[in-house]
Amino acid sequence: MKRVLPLVLAAITVVLIVMAWFESGGVERHVLRSAATPEQATRLMLSQIQTHNFDAAYARLANRNDLDKNTFIHEFTGSYGSLLTISALEGFDVGVLHASDQEATVRARLHYATGVGPLDDTRDLTVQRTGDTWKVVWPVDTTAKLPPQVIPVNYLRWDVISRGSGDDWGAQNVDSPQVRIVSMNAIQRPDSVVVLGEVVNEDSVPAYVNVGATLLGPNDEELAQESSFDKIAHTLLPRQVSPYRIDFPNMRLEKIKNVRMEAKALLIAASADPVIAIDQQKLETDRLGRKVLSGKLTNQSGQIVSIPHVIAAYYDSNGKVIWVSDGYVAQALLPQMPVPFAVDLPPDVAKNVQTYRVIVNHFELTT
Amino acid sequence: MMRKILTAEFAEKTRRPRRMGLRYSSILALLAALACVVLVRELRVLAKENAPRVQLHADNLGPRSIEDLTSKSIPRDYALAWQTMEQALEENRPGLLDGYFTGIAKQDLTQRVHSQIKSGLHTRYQDGGHKLEAIFYSPAGDVMELRDRAKLDIEIMDGGKVIYQEPVSIEYTVTMTPGADRWLVRELQASGGVKP
Amino acid sequence: MRSVLTAFIVCLFALAAGAAELHPPAQVTAGNSITIATSGSGDATFYLIGQSVASKRHVQAGTEIAVDSEQLERAGIYTAILCASDGCASANFVVTPAAPNRLSFLVHPSRVPVDSPNRISAVAFVQDNFHNFVLKSEAVKFSVLPKDGKEISATRNSENGVAWVRLSSAKKEGPTRLGAEIGHANEIRVVQQVAADACNLRIKASRAKKDFLVETDPVKDCSGNSVPDGTVVSFTKVDEAGKATVDVPIKRGVAKVELPVDGRAKITVASGVVTGNELEVAGGQ
Known part of the structure; x- marks a missing residue:
């Protein structure tokens, strides 16, 4: 009996170690160490990236001569305070699209966990046979580098002198900005009720805006209350319009008699810079068969935009907002360097879309 | 009468079965009294936990007409303001005033609680309800003036001794201003009436 | 019979001694000191309870009790209590606001598009020097002082301590000054008139x-x-x-x-x- 307990504990420890090894992708790493197929080669490289073993991952590339190691590492760890700098590669799916004896095309879907939620990145990679192993050709970014320069910026900036901590009621004050909800539409989605529309800053100063909605039942009782959270551009310059979307999960439209809307606005210090152009916008079907609105973002100012956030409003033939979708862009926007984006929309909505409008919200990481 | 039943002299004269009956009835009476004390205490606690009754009349309000939501928030927040004020003055806890008071009203009441603490006093209210009449709502919606006819039973105590107790009917002029998520009492000025 | 007689004698003594009483003035103007006449004799405790005050001090019953003006700055109902060995007596008195000499002047909005009829509201709360609302009707002078124009003014009587006006914005952008005046108080607010759409x-x-x-x-x-x-x-x-x-x-x-x-x-x-x-x-x- 005295020996049973140590034996049991030892057995449990062994089991736990084995489980941890499995969980950390140990089997994959062990099996793929040889990289005998294009899929195994891709999986091996991505599992090494996942464990931050960038040296080993870089060593397994077929095109090391064309690709600088730091550039390769920044593809996964981000730079200039971009979204990837606060992300981790959580997992990946790999599938071979087509293969020959010497070369194959592999589709890798990288799943990142980011500070703003999950982010997927789909890459079609070429994998080449080198001797008896396969190696990944990582796509080289051929965009010209931004030359060092000084970009003069003289856009407006608004600063706010707030009321002091003391109570000075009835003294001179600066009012909150005037904002107005210009449209609102409540629609039923399979699993939720969605309230969407647009809000405009009607004032001559910037506003920090949040739109809230309260669903009211047949007896005017409050059923649920939600806000637009990040489905809105919170900082609106004078006369700027932003779409908003408020999701009410597990609600049915037929149970709702009325919706009470509220747009709250606060005075905020803001800059009219940066200006971001959204070019080549088009509705299309992406490589995964999803309906997306894609385009390119170009930062026309001198300031680097760390985390761009794209928000799109879609209108039907009557000019009514029928959907709002958004997405974060993993890359930072360097001045004058176009960066592609794509936000998806439900297929049943896509067929009714007549036109759309895209705006770019941006966030900076402060240290 | 009860006091006489409990005297030894009277007990000696009573016969045994009657004495037994009296003993049981006195125990029952004591239990009933205890139950009453507990009940009264509980009811008082319950009363303190419930906000006072406030009826709002806004028929003659102007120049801005009252919004649906505001017509619900004003009596609710005013009742909660009174509830916290009564608790603050009874328990001498100035911190309770932070929730529903601002400006001069908060300054006054905080000063009152501090001077109560200094003097060893506390004030207990039995709140008989408030008839609140909205008389002015500014065009910008940033201030509302109201008149409150309150029925109160005020008890002022120095330590454990009651030094003043009177039922009163007081008229207050009240101004309330909107805060982040509630209306706050900014001015509470008794303007007339003392006797019920 | 003996106990009834004893009680009667005690009552007579009590009446002869005279229970302490207070006689404050029925009405006091805020910020003024008062004296409260008392009756009775011996050591007593005097309490003053008001909106912002709850004071306690030892006094001699039968003397006049002085109450400082600082204790009577806030308008409202005050309770004076005198407790002597034979019990407590109380009296209520009202402190009324002093002369109007202060305004809480609320002007909205602080930015207004040009040529907007009745878009500006100016509300003045009439108060005395001690922040008490002066509830009786008083004349408040409102004025508009355009950047390069003549002053325009109008007088409104306050009701329940409030006077207010509605104004339209001018056709030309720029700041305009709005004023409200009563007693020595002359409050000015600036409204920025901005271009419309x-x-x-x-x-x-x-x-x-x-x-x-x-x-x-x-x-x-x-x-x-x-x-x-x-x-x-x-x-x-x-x-x-x-x-x-x-x-x-x-x-x-x-x-x-x-x-x-x-x-x-x-x-x-x-x-x-x-x-x-x-x-x-x-x-x-």
């Missing part, structure tokens, strides 16, 4: 190096005031490459943007809910 928003296009430079005419409202810098103007271009949009803030009165054009393109402009003209341009492939 853009009117006749127009764009023109010219060829830049490889793109088109699209710019607005000076953006003005319908009264001819310049729409403030920083106001966003949205440019939209539709060509063979797809749709492009840029939100550009007005700088020095105009908004401009460089747009690459692929083939024939339509360019439109909008600011808030106002739309402007449409241009058709043809660019190189």
